Structures are given as C-alpha cells and as structure tokens.
Amino acid sequence: MSEKKPFSLPVVGEVDRRTTLKAGAATLGLAAWAAALKPMVEWASSLDRDEFFQKHYRELTREQLQVILHKLTFEARKETGKPVTVKDHKPIPGVVFAYALNLSICIGCRKCAEACHVENNHDRPSNQSYIRVFEMQKGGIDFEKGNTTYDRPVPGKDKYYMPVQCQQCENPPCVSACPIEATWQESDGIVVVDYNWCIGCRYCEAACPYHARRFNWTKPEVPPDEVNPNQSYLSNRIRPQGVMEKCTFCLHRTREGRMPACLEACPTGARVFGNILDPDSEIRWVLENKRVFVLKEELGTKPRFYYFFDK
Amino acid sequence: MSTTPLPALSYLRFLRQSLHVATEGGWVFYTWMFVLTAVALVGANAWAVQVRDGMIRTNMTDHVSWGLYIANFTFCVGLAAGGVMMVIPAYLYDDHEMHDVVIIGELLAIAAIVMSTLSVVVDLGRPDRFWHMIPGIGKFNWPISMLTWDIIVLNGYLLINLHVVGYLLYMRFLGRKPNPIWYIPFVYLSIFWAISIHTVTAFLYCGLGGRPFWNTALLAPRFLASAFVSGPAFILLVMRVVRLGSDLPIQPGPSRLLVQIIRVAAAINLLMLFSELFTLFYAGGSHLASAKYLFFGDHGKYGLVPWIWSAVVLNLVGTVLFFTPAAIQRSKTRLVACLCVIVGIWIEKGMGLIIPGFIPSTLHEVVEYSPSLTEWKVTAGIWAFGLLILTAMLRVAVAVFTDEMKLTEATELTPATEMP
Amino acid sequence: MLGRDALMLSLVVVMSAGCSRSAPAPIELPDPVGPPRFPVVIRKPLEAPKILTGSVDEKGNPISIGCATCHTTNPSNPEARLGTLLTKFHQSLRGQHGHLTCISCHNPDEGYASLRLADGKRLPYSEVMQLCAQCHGPQYRDYLHGAHGGMTGYWDLSRGGRERNNCVDCHHPHAPRYPTVMPARGPNDRFQTRGSHE
CATH class of the missing domain: 1.20.5 (Single alpha-helices involved in coiled-coils or other helix-helix interfaces)
Incomplete structure (x- = not known):
C-alpha cells in the first residue's frame, strides 16, 4: 500500500x-x-414510504385520504385481528361544541378518565387518559392544594373534584406554538392533531396552560382484544410513537351526533355537552342559567369547557 | 474573480487542503480528536437507540416535557450569540488587535449553532419528518409560531457566519485582499442577527402565558446578558488553547477587552437575576411556585436545589474572580473564572430555567426530572461533535493565517493567480 | 340488619334497571318546533317494589312479596320514619332523608302499593320522579335541562335518541345521598408519586 x-x-x-x-x-x-x-x-x-411522503391532512384530496384510511384500516385489522374501521369524521356545519361540568355533583370517581382510556385506545401500562381528575380542597380553586393520585373512597371529606381535560380553547396557544401546523382548530371548535404530520417537538405541550396534551413517549400498547374498533383519523386511532395527542371531545362519536365517552360514563350526570350554537341545547341552558366559570380566564385562551357549582 | 483562471478548481483545492490540514497535528491533537470522536459516537448511538425505542429513553414526561436537550440548546444559542462580542469591537470600533482574532468568535458561533441545532433535532420525537419544517415543501407556521422564527434566525446566523468566515479564509488562502462589499454588510448583519437569535430563543419561552416562571419580559435581556458572559468566557479559553497550541500570534489586548465586557455583562446579569427573584419572592402568589421549588424545594421535593445553588455560587465566584486584577492578566485566575461562569450559566439557563418552567406543572402537579443516562450521553455527544468541528475549523483558520496553508506556485497545478 | 338494607338497595337498583329495559316509556320534554327528534327515554320503575322475605322456595329462589300482602291487614303508623319506631317489620330500614315519615311518600290508602304526592294524590311508583321533584325542585329543573343525572346516547336528537337515569337509579330513596365509592385507577405516570400534594 x-x-x-x-x-x-x-x-x-x-x-x-x-x-x-x-x-x-x-x-x-x-x-x-x-x-x-x-x-x-x-x-x-x-417506516413506511407512503407515510413518509404523505402530505398534511388538510392538503390531501378526497381520493388520497381514502387510500390512507384504507391502508390504516387494513393495517389495524392485521395488527389487532379486530374489525377496525378508521374513518374520517368531518365537522358538522353549524355546530360548535362546548362542554360544562357541574362541580357540585362530580364525586371524583374517575369513571370519565377510565372511559376515555378505553374509548381512545390509550397506552395501557401508563393508564393514560386525556382527563386528569383533581381532588381539591374546599375553600378555593387552588390547584396547588389539588391531588391527582388519590386512592381512597370518594367523595372525601371537605373535598370536591375537578376533572380537567382539553378546554378546546377558542384561542388555543398550542395551535400558535406548532411550527408546522400539525395541530389546528376545526370549524366545530375541536383542536386536532395530524398524527402523521407531527414531528414531536412538544412545543404545544409547553404552551398548553391546562396540561391537556400528551406525548407518545413510546409506541402505545393496547392488547388487541381491548382495542376500540370504531376509530377516526384525527382522534382515537392508535397513535404512532413520538407524536402528540389530545382530547378531541371524542370527535369520532360527537361528529356522529353521539355523546362523548366521558359524559356517558359519568354516573352522576355532572357533564353537559352540546352544540353551543343551538339555543335550545342543554349546554346553552347551563351557560345562560348557571354561573359558570372557565379555568385561567386571565390568559385569554377562551376555553369552551365550563365549570359551575350548584350550591 | 475574473482574474483567477479556474476559481472552481482553486476552491476545490482550498477545500481539499482544509481537509488535509484539519486532520494534521501532533499526538495531543490526535488524542483530543480521537476522544471527541469516541464521545460523539457514544452520543450518536444513544440517540439512535432513543429514536428506535422512543423518547421513553429519556426521563422527560408529560409534566416535564422538555429536559436536558432544550436546556443545552438554550445555552448553545447563547454561546453563539456571545461570539458577537468580538465582532462588535473589531468592526464597529476598529480594534485592530481584535480584528486579527475575531475569526475565533465567528468559528465558535458556527460550532455553537451546530450544537444548538443538534440539540433540537435530538429532542424531536419524529426526526424522520424533519422535512415538514422546510418552508415550501413542508408547512411552515410562520409568522405565528415562535419556533419558526427560531429556525429562521438560527439557520440565518449559521449561513452568515459560514459565509463571512469562508470568504475571509478563502481570500487569505488565495493571497488576495478581501473585497469589503462581500463581507462587511454581512458582518454588520451578523451583529444584529446575533442579538436576534438569543432574543427569539427567549421569546420561545416568555411568550407562553401558561408558564408564569418564563412569562417575564426580563427573560430576553437576561439571556443576552448571560450570553455575553458565557460567550466571551468560552472564547477566552479557546484563545488560550490556540495561543499555546499554534503559532498564531495573539495579542493580550483582545482578551483584556473581553474580560472588561464580561465584567459589565456579569454584573448586569446578576442584577437582573436579583430583580427577577425580588419580584417573585416579595410579591409571592402562585407565580412563586417554580422559583420556590427551584431554590428551596416544595412539597417535599428538592431535585433542583443543588443545581441552582451550584449555579449561584459558580456565577458569584466567577464574577468576583473576573473583577480581580489577576483576571486582566493571562493567569490561572482568569481560567478558573471562565470555567466558573461557563458552568454556572449552563446550569442557570438550563436546569435552572428550562426545567423549573415545568415544575410545578400548569396544574400545579410536582413531578420531578433529572436527565437519564441516554440524555447525558447524547448531550455529551453533541458537545464532542461541536468541539470536534470547532477544533477542525480552528486548525484550518490558524493554518491559513500563519500561511501554512496557501495557494502557492509550488502546490499550483494551474497557472498562478495574481498576488497582491 | 345491614344485609337486609343492602338487599333492599340492590332490589331498587335491579328493578329500575330491569324494568326500564323491558318497557321504556318516552317522557315529554319541552320540545320546540324543529326537525323530527328521536325520543329521550327515561328509565323508570314500572311497578311497586317487592320485599324479600329472607326465605326461599323449593327451587331455591328467594321469595319476595308485594307491599299490600302485609299492609292491607296491618294498620299504618303515621309517625314512623325510616324504621326508628317500627317494632314488627322493616326494623332494618335505616336511612337519612330529612325528616320524612313513611307516609310522606308511600300511599297507605293502597296498602303502600303506590306513592302519593304532598297533596294526597296517588302516584304510581313508575312516576317516582314527580314525587322527588316536589322537594328537589332545583335538581329536577337541572334534570329537565340535561344538567343532572347520567345519560347515554345522542347529543343531537335529530340523529338518535337518548336514555336517561331516573332519580332512584342513583339515589336510594331512603338514603338519597350519593354513596361513597372507590375511584377507578388513577394515572400511572412515570416519576409521579402517590399523594404528592399531601
């Protein structure tokens, strides 16, 4: 050499x-x-070549989206052996969703968080859920005195309970934060994430004042027989590793006119959901007749999730 | 340019010689490069595993969703901005001695920008989707998202510095006088731009209304003040190494000036830190929660207390040492002072600023964070890689400035170009 | 004693759940003019509850009897409230529901086989919500506006119906305070320690 x-x-x-x-x-x-x-x-x-080159959800043509939905459905069926369908639910015109929660009758049973966990195909080991229920000390709305890990009969003495999930802000800081428009607000007010577009920088998670966003630190684990087969592209399909996710007010249910899973699970009826544009809706009655408040109003995020006390 | 028969060829020659010179040195040099490469490899491997297994390899959580990577990113941006403290005296005040060594600051800026970019890349959950951030083919949420601004200013700063440094070195290599039109405007632009990178990086954090600990107008000025301490301090160390390890003549003047700059900036930094803490602690309330956890622990958790007090002590000791007369001389005191403030500010901006922004969480849950082994490996790898390219670039710069590397007839295959 | 109470509670719950599925009856809610709407079904008990006697028949099934079996022959005690004064039957009926007496709600004229309103009007057990509403107006008002009581189904009644709990699905009429329950499993986040705020 x-x-x-x-x-x-x-x-x-x-x-x-x-x-x-x-x-x-x-x-x-x-x-x-x-x-x-x-x-x-x-x-x-x-990794998948087609997924790598996939365009942003909002730039997909109907045909392209159909191909992707078919592929996702096919893959999910292969993986779980269950009759999964991944659909695409579009917002209903003339509908803007809002949610209200009656703190006087919430007993802190975490049934809503549990229902969310099951409905949205959340990672089992972490018992992930879009809802965190805070056990609060009566005498104020001070999260510093709150506790999410309580594990004793509820309701506890001198406690009240405050479930917190995505507030579907009208002015969402998470959407402004995203550098690549992977998260946006739809016409019915729901803030969604394109799991196939998100790069996982977690700036939205830092920006959210309500601890509403979750990151897939690893590939979510759901036993095949526990998978909820009614899935939607923007909501509860099983998420890829390394992307953000969040509460979508169960858009795969609510955009079909159904109640969100957390509401159906609530044993006391503390939750009220509906179309805020419909003057005869229950949610409108609550907003007009109860003294409701929103979390961190001073931040100007304009949440569409309201809390109220009966007594 | 027209006088050069084949500019492309001589530029290729420049690159080839650069590669040659950058890999040429004594055993100390080779050992240093070998160690850096080894550490960089360990970091690369840790990152590869993290990409495969997911960010679960880090100790970050939904509560503390940014950790060591973004902490290190913040510091490195400051380091890059700090280089401007050589450019300002050299070009705005025509300090000739500084002018001779200003390239060190610009090279540091390049290496630091590379490090900060890498720190963000390793923080991504899906680095394979990197192209989504490229304007034009991806979706660039500009001007709404502050992160897009940061991408622009960091890449812009990298390009400006690469251009200025590359142009000056290449001209010197050719033995020609650089044409001011081709670099002076960029130098002035880089001064403005250096301020902007750290300001925008501060805006990333202070623009978030939901994080009261960051949500302060003082954050950007504080970032700049601490950058003008850590940057020059790092340059002082680099200059010491270059002076001892090469034939490049370095006058004592520039270092003295840098020490003066550090004195002012360190004092301002401490003053701003103090007024920040006064506001927090005197007024109290829920905004205090993070600061309380950071300095004294809260809810029986004390994870960041040792970090921040180390930073406070290091910054104070470093600042005091810089104010001693010995710091003006080429002394050990100066070295110690530099190390103190570099480490102190690294902690203050990282573990002392990014992490407490998340503790307690926005709903006041206290979940602690300390970096995992993977995070330490990756961060060490990024530093090793940064130092690797800094060393290589310095090696080339020194070779060009000491005329070790130049386009001469002896090495010339094509006819010689004009000589000044 | 306690066992009996528990049985009684389960009886009410089982009954209301079982019956409503077999024969749901629509209830009229304030309905504005608009597109056709699917019904809102309120689960309701259809008949008077039965009491377990504690003994079993030859097949081992528990024997239960209707109210009138005893109450047609036994005179009622208008003073009695929730078992405190009872000497022969129902001693185990304890509970807390204000200062109500038995006949505040139960109709002694029909051998307790129906309820009665405060004005003495007879009310079948299936319409129990009207009885509750006499005192718990605000809750009933909230209920009518969908802001109290669990439900499943559609928020959009033009697309599907809704099924709602009635009062006694969740509130035991003798001790209506919602029972204390163990919560579902909490979050299992890494590095989150239990009871961090205690």
Missing part, C-alpha cells in the same frame, strides 16, 4: 504514509459511525 501513490495532496514530505494512515482512520471512523447508528437503521426499516 505504501508503495503506491493513492492521491497526491499538495503538502511537503511524508505524504504517502500519512495519507494512507488517514484514509485508514477515515474508513474505521465511518465504520464506527455506521455501527453507532445501527439502531436507527432497524427503526428506519419499520
């Missing part, structure tokens, strides 16, 4: 030996880099 003149660098002396050594070191170095990055290659081989 040293006999040859591999390539001539314009410096004086010792060119051949040094250059050869350097070339050797460079080869070794490259090999080392390749070895170090090998796990990435394993991961990359699991």
Whole structure:
C-alpha cells in the first residue's frame, strides 16, 4: 500500500504514509459511525414510504385520504385481528361544541378518565387518559392544594373534584406554538392533531396552560382484544410513537351526533355537552342559567369547557 | 474573480487542503480528536437507540416535557450569540488587535449553532419528518409560531457566519485582499442577527402565558446578558488553547477587552437575576411556585436545589474572580473564572430555567426530572461533535493565517493567480 | 340488619334497571318546533317494589312479596320514619332523608302499593320522579335541562335518541345521598408519586 501513490495532496514530505494512515482512520471512523447508528437503521426499516411522503391532512384530496384510511384500516385489522374501521369524521356545519361540568355533583370517581382510556385506545401500562381528575380542597380553586393520585373512597371529606381535560380553547396557544401546523382548530371548535404530520417537538405541550396534551413517549400498547374498533383519523386511532395527542371531545362519536365517552360514563350526570350554537341545547341552558366559570380566564385562551357549582 | 483562471478548481483545492490540514497535528491533537470522536459516537448511538425505542429513553414526561436537550440548546444559542462580542469591537470600533482574532468568535458561533441545532433535532420525537419544517415543501407556521422564527434566525446566523468566515479564509488562502462589499454588510448583519437569535430563543419561552416562571419580559435581556458572559468566557479559553497550541500570534489586548465586557455583562446579569427573584419572592402568589421549588424545594421535593445553588455560587465566584486584577492578566485566575461562569450559566439557563418552567406543572402537579443516562450521553455527544468541528475549523483558520496553508506556485497545478 | 338494607338497595337498583329495559316509556320534554327528534327515554320503575322475605322456595329462589300482602291487614303508623319506631317489620330500614315519615311518600290508602304526592294524590311508583321533584325542585329543573343525572346516547336528537337515569337509579330513596365509592385507577405516570400534594 505504501508503495503506491493513492492521491497526491499538495503538502511537503511524508505524504504517502500519512495519507494512507488517514484514509485508514477515515474508513474505521465511518465504520464506527455506521455501527453507532445501527439502531436507527432497524427503526428506519419499520417506516413506511407512503407515510413518509404523505402530505398534511388538510392538503390531501378526497381520493388520497381514502387510500390512507384504507391502508390504516387494513393495517389495524392485521395488527389487532379486530374489525377496525378508521374513518374520517368531518365537522358538522353549524355546530360548535362546548362542554360544562357541574362541580357540585362530580364525586371524583374517575369513571370519565377510565372511559376515555378505553374509548381512545390509550397506552395501557401508563393508564393514560386525556382527563386528569383533581381532588381539591374546599375553600378555593387552588390547584396547588389539588391531588391527582388519590386512592381512597370518594367523595372525601371537605373535598370536591375537578376533572380537567382539553378546554378546546377558542384561542388555543398550542395551535400558535406548532411550527408546522400539525395541530389546528376545526370549524366545530375541536383542536386536532395530524398524527402523521407531527414531528414531536412538544412545543404545544409547553404552551398548553391546562396540561391537556400528551406525548407518545413510546409506541402505545393496547392488547388487541381491548382495542376500540370504531376509530377516526384525527382522534382515537392508535397513535404512532413520538407524536402528540389530545382530547378531541371524542370527535369520532360527537361528529356522529353521539355523546362523548366521558359524559356517558359519568354516573352522576355532572357533564353537559352540546352544540353551543343551538339555543335550545342543554349546554346553552347551563351557560345562560348557571354561573359558570372557565379555568385561567386571565390568559385569554377562551376555553369552551365550563365549570359551575350548584350550591 | 475574473482574474483567477479556474476559481472552481482553486476552491476545490482550498477545500481539499482544509481537509488535509484539519486532520494534521501532533499526538495531543490526535488524542483530543480521537476522544471527541469516541464521545460523539457514544452520543450518536444513544440517540439512535432513543429514536428506535422512543423518547421513553429519556426521563422527560408529560409534566416535564422538555429536559436536558432544550436546556443545552438554550445555552448553545447563547454561546453563539456571545461570539458577537468580538465582532462588535473589531468592526464597529476598529480594534485592530481584535480584528486579527475575531475569526475565533465567528468559528465558535458556527460550532455553537451546530450544537444548538443538534440539540433540537435530538429532542424531536419524529426526526424522520424533519422535512415538514422546510418552508415550501413542508408547512411552515410562520409568522405565528415562535419556533419558526427560531429556525429562521438560527439557520440565518449559521449561513452568515459560514459565509463571512469562508470568504475571509478563502481570500487569505488565495493571497488576495478581501473585497469589503462581500463581507462587511454581512458582518454588520451578523451583529444584529446575533442579538436576534438569543432574543427569539427567549421569546420561545416568555411568550407562553401558561408558564408564569418564563412569562417575564426580563427573560430576553437576561439571556443576552448571560450570553455575553458565557460567550466571551468560552472564547477566552479557546484563545488560550490556540495561543499555546499554534503559532498564531495573539495579542493580550483582545482578551483584556473581553474580560472588561464580561465584567459589565456579569454584573448586569446578576442584577437582573436579583430583580427577577425580588419580584417573585416579595410579591409571592402562585407565580412563586417554580422559583420556590427551584431554590428551596416544595412539597417535599428538592431535585433542583443543588443545581441552582451550584449555579449561584459558580456565577458569584466567577464574577468576583473576573473583577480581580489577576483576571486582566493571562493567569490561572482568569481560567478558573471562565470555567466558573461557563458552568454556572449552563446550569442557570438550563436546569435552572428550562426545567423549573415545568415544575410545578400548569396544574400545579410536582413531578420531578433529572436527565437519564441516554440524555447525558447524547448531550455529551453533541458537545464532542461541536468541539470536534470547532477544533477542525480552528486548525484550518490558524493554518491559513500563519500561511501554512496557501495557494502557492509550488502546490499550483494551474497557472498562478495574481498576488497582491 | 345491614344485609337486609343492602338487599333492599340492590332490589331498587335491579328493578329500575330491569324494568326500564323491558318497557321504556318516552317522557315529554319541552320540545320546540324543529326537525323530527328521536325520543329521550327515561328509565323508570314500572311497578311497586317487592320485599324479600329472607326465605326461599323449593327451587331455591328467594321469595319476595308485594307491599299490600302485609299492609292491607296491618294498620299504618303515621309517625314512623325510616324504621326508628317500627317494632314488627322493616326494623332494618335505616336511612337519612330529612325528616320524612313513611307516609310522606308511600300511599297507605293502597296498602303502600303506590306513592302519593304532598297533596294526597296517588302516584304510581313508575312516576317516582314527580314525587322527588316536589322537594328537589332545583335538581329536577337541572334534570329537565340535561344538567343532572347520567345519560347515554345522542347529543343531537335529530340523529338518535337518548336514555336517561331516573332519580332512584342513583339515589336510594331512603338514603338519597350519593354513596361513597372507590375511584377507578388513577394515572400511572412515570416519576409521579402517590399523594404528592399531601
């Protein structure tokens, strides 16, 4: 090797030996880099070419979206062996959703959080849910005295309970934060995430004042027989690893006219849901007749999730 | 340019010689580069595993959703902005001695920007979707999202510095006098731009109404003040290494000036930190929660207390040392002072500012955070990689400025170009 | 004693659940003019409850009897409230529901086989909500406006109906305070310790 003149660098002396050594070191170095990055290659081989080049949800044509939905459905069926359908639910014209919660009758049973967990195909080991129920101390609305990990009969003495989920703000800070429009507000007020577009920077999670957003720190684990087969592209389909997710007011149900899962699970009827544009809706009656309040009103986020006390 | 027969060829030669010089040195140099490469490899591997297994490899949670990576990102942006403190005296005040070494500051800026960009990339859950951020083919939420502003200013700053440094080195390599039209406007732009990168980075945080600990107008000025301490301090260290490890003549003047700058900036930084803390603690209320947790612990949790008090002590000691007469000389005191403030500010801006923004959470849950081994490895890897390219670039710059590397007839295959 | 109470409670719950499924009856809610709407069905008990005697028949099924079996022959005690004064039957009927006496709600004229309103008007058990509404006006008003009581179904009644609980689905009439329950499993976040705010 040293006999040859591999390539001539314009410096004086010792060119051949040094250059050869350097070339050797460079080869070794490259090999080392390749070895170090090998796990990435394993991961990359699991990626899907079509998904990689997939456009933003709102730029997809009807046909393109149909192809994607078919593919997602097919994959989910293959993976779970259940008759999964991944649909695309569009907002209903003339509907803007709002939610109200009666703090006087909420007993803190966490049935809503549990229903959310099941309905939205949440990761089982972390018992993930879009709803966190705070056990609050009577005498104020002070989250500093709140506790989410209570584990004793409810309602406790001198406690009241405050379930918190996405407030579907009219002025959502998470949407402004996103650098790539992977999260946006739809015409019915629901803030959604395109799981196939999100890059997982988690700026929205930092921006949300209500701890409403969740990140998929790993691929969500749901046993196949527990998978909810009624899925939607923007809501409860099983999320990929490394992207954000959030409460969508169960748009796969509510955009079909049904109640969100958390409302149906509530044993006391503390939850009121409906179309805020319909003057005869229950939610309108609550807003007009109860003294409702929103969380962190001073931030100007204009939540569409209202709380009220009866007594 | 027209006088050069084949500019493309001589530029290729410049690149090839740069590559050659950058990999040329004594055993200290090789050991240093070897160690840095090894650490960078460890970091790359840790990152690859993290991408494969998910961010579960980090200790971040939905409560503390940014950690060591973004902390390090913030510091590195400051480091990059700090380089401007050589550019301002050199170009605005025509300090000739500073002018001779200003390239060190610009090279540091390049390396620091690379480090901050890497820190963001490793923080992404889906780095494969990187192209979604590219304006034109992706969806760029500009001007609404502050993160898009940050992408613009950081890449802009990188390009400006690459251009200025590359142009000056190449001209020197050719033995030609640089044409001011081709770099002076960019130098002035870079001064403005250096301020902007750290301001925009502060706006990332202070623009979030839901995070009272960050939501203060003083954040951007504080970022700048601390950047003008850590940046020059880092440059002082680099200059020391370059002076001892090469033939590049470095006058004592620039270092003295940098120490003066540090004195002012450190004092301002401490003053602003103090007024921030006064506002928080005297007024109290729920805005105090993070600061209370940070400095004294809260709800029986004390995770950040050792960090912040280390930072306070290091910053105070460093600042005091910089005010001693010995710091003006090329002394050990100066080195210690530099190390103190660099580490102190790294903690203050990272573990002391990014992390407490999340503790307690927006709904006042206290979930603690300390970086996982993966995070430490990746961060060390980023630093090693940054130092690697900084060393290589310095090596080339020194070679060009000491005329070790230049386009001469001896090395020339094409006819010689004009010499001044 | 306690066992009897528990039985009684389960009886009410089972009855209301069982009966309403078999024969749901629509209730008229304030309905404005508009597109056709699917019904809002309120689960309701259809008949008077039965009392378990504690003994079983030859097949091992528990024997239960209607109110009138005893009450047609036994005179009622107008003073009695929730078991405190009873000496022969129902001693285990304890509970808390204000200062009500038995005949505040139960109709002694029909051997307790029906309810009666405050004005003495007879009311079948299936219409129990009217009885509750006499005193619990605000709750009833909230209920009518969908702001009290669990429900399932459609928010949009032009697309589907709705099924709602009645008062006694959740509130035991003798001790209407909602019972204390164990909550469902809480969050299992990493690094989140139990009771962090205690």
